Amino acid sequence: METKRTRRHLRTRQAILDAARVIIAEEGPAALSMRALADRIDYSAAGLYEYFGSKEEIIAAVCAEGQQRLYAAMHAVDPGLPPAEHLHAIGLAYIRFALEHPDYFLLMFTTAPPPNQADAPSAAVHDALHGEGSAYGLLVQTIQRGIDAGAFLVRPGFGLDEMAYAAWTLVHGIAMLRTTALRHYPLDLAAADEQVLHNFKRGLQGT
Amino acid sequence: METKRTRRHLRTRQAILDAARVIIAEEGPAALSMRALADRIDYSAAGLYEYFGSKEEIIAAVCAEGQQRLYAAMHAVDPGLPPAEHLHAIGLAYIRFALEHPDYFLLMFTTAPPPNQADAPSAAVHDALHGEGSAYGLLVQTIQRGIDAGAFLVRPGFGLDEMAYAAWTLVHGIAMLRTTALRHYPLDLAAADEQVLHNFKRGLQGT
């Protein structure tokens, strides 16, 4: 029972991650160097390696925090809404998260080290996506509820998995474009987003 | 009239870009170092700076080539198709380009240095997107033809620009997810893509 040591260890670990997050948000991912990170919390660069094995591990940990925040943002929408509105709302939450935390979002989906899906057993890949507390898992559950309630029409070759995939690509395309190629784009795109989501909803509800 | 010199200059410039493209395709963007690049074409790293001002310029030039190839892929679809099918086909071409050249695609939309839209006059941003020979310009033209032919229904707050934006986000989301988070995903997603594009088409065609 050595809680005192480990508590301090954990606290320092968190301080490192917090500093990393701040640097990324303020100066971009390129400015995240081990020395700058160490300076900010009054450590030396070498000292960081007692807490993380590499810079990649630190970035991966920040990404994991981002996934949790994304999940939290999507989980915060009223679950009492009817399925279609529920799906609409969590889609908007996904987009809003990307617009409010573009550095986070881009880190998670572009800068991040690619999870080695190539050799991993596909069951593990499946679980990582659908697991509890994951944004994609929440999406799947919401759609499943819509199917159960008869609000979404299952067609041959377009069932739960395909619906979830389609919904994800939809909001991801919006989020990605608006945080990269269309960053600072002058026009207001919220109305178009609404139209797109509305049309998608209609597509799920049947012919 | 000093064509001999400039011809050689241009040829070397192109050799540098070709080598950069090969390295990125074979070993990823992270493996693109000035020394590795110089080695491949029997130059020294310092010599490259006679042809490009920085590594960023080289990457930007490779991205520009990628944009041209993307445009060519979309331009290659039969323009005689009816507007809705035409739009469908260039959307598939966009996705296919991303799947066949994921390194290229990701370089263009994530690794690439962000074009400084912040201070540029918005007219220039508009021209860069809509200009002749640009993929987005081709998309806009196709949709304009669909509107003119009465195949796509213009609604208040959802006109040409919004339609083009929506179409782009749609295929971009698919292309981006399948080249990053869903790379090596075991399931076949082509059928779901078809469903999504089909539903989008229906949305454009009216209530």
Next chain:
DNA sequence: TTAAAATCCGAACAATGTTTGGAATTATAG
């Protein structure tokens, strides 16, 4: 042929991620 310009490269510089060796501190055992 001579002067000027364009090419090309070895060497060096600053900054990066990481390793190493050991000093200082803290916990555990006898």
Next chain:
DNA sequence: CTATAATTCCAAACATTGTTCGGATTTTAA
């Protein structure tokens, strides 16, 4: 309480990166 072990921390060094500098070599212009 002491001695041993484990943890924490850092200065220094290493390899690799993008880039600059000075000069040598080659090509063009006069």
